[in-house]
Amino acid sequence: MRRETSPVRPPRRPRSESLVPGWLWVPAVIGIVFLLLPIIGMLTRVDAQSLLAVITAEESRLAMRLSLLTSVTSALISVLIGFPLxxxxxxxxxxxxxxVRTLILLPLVLPPVVSGLALLYTWGRSAILGGGLEAAGLSLAYTTSAVIMAQVFVSLPFMVMSVETATAGLGRRYELTAAELGAKPNRVFFTVTLPLLRYGIVTGAVLCFARSLGEFGATLTFAGSLSGVTRTMPLQIYLVRESDLQAAIGLSLLLIVIAVLIIIVAYRSPHAPRLRSPNTAPTPNPAEAVR
Incomplete structure (x- = not known):
C-alpha cells in the first residue's frame, strides 16, 4: 500500500519587526528623553499670565513677522539653487x-559667527564686492536682504544633501527608460525626475526653513540687530533674556510651537515623505509619464 506524504511547506518568512534587536529600544528611549527634557524644563518655567502679553508685544510681533518672511524666502531660494546643485x-x-562637495557642506561645520564674518568681509560695505554694490546704491549689510543671505548660506547645504541623497537612492533607471521611449531631456526632467524627487525636495525645504528660523550667529554678525529690519526672533530672545527672563521663555515657546506646526503641516502635505513598507511602495511607470 502506497503511503501518502504531505507537501513540504516553505518556511515562513519572519516579520520585519522580529529582525530588530530589542535592546535598541534602550538607547532610543534615552535619546528621546534627552531631547524632550530641556523642552519640558522650559515649559515648567512659563508664566501663563504674562505669556499673552509677551507674545502680542510690538517688538515680538515685528521679530516673528520678519523671521517667518525671511525663513520662507530663504527656503524658496535654497530650493531654486540647491535642487539643481x-x-x-x-x-x-x-x-x-x-x-566642490566639501566646500558646499562647509557651512554645516563652521561656527555661525565665522559664517557671518565670511559674509561680512565679502559683501560688507568695506569689502570688494560689497563696496562695489555700495557705490551702485545697493547696500546689503545690515539690511533684510543680509538676513536672507545669511540664512541661505547656512541652510543651503541641507537642500543639496537631501536632493543628492534622494537622487542617488532612486538611481537613473526610470529616466533612462523614459528617454528610450522617446522623451526629450526637458520632458524627462519635468515628468519623471521632479515627481520622483518630490520627497527629497520637500524634506530639504523643511530643513532649510527650520534652520533659517533658528539662525542667530551669522545673522547677528552680518546683518546686525535692527528692530523691524534685521532683528529676527532668535535675536529678540537673546536681547531680552538678560532683562526679562519670562519674556525670553515665552518667545522661545512661541518659536518652538511655530516650528513644530510648520513641520507637521509640511509632512502632512500630499508630496511629503511617507513611511511605507518596501513591499507596498508603488513603483513609478515612466512609460505612462511620457505618453
Missing part, C-alpha cells in the same frame, strides 16, 4: 567634484 552632484562626474 544636488541633482548635478548626484548624476554628473566632473573634475574637482569632491572639493
Amino acid at each position: 544636488g541633482y548635478l552632484l548626484a548624476t554628473r562626474r566632473f573634475p574637482g567634484q569632491r572639493i
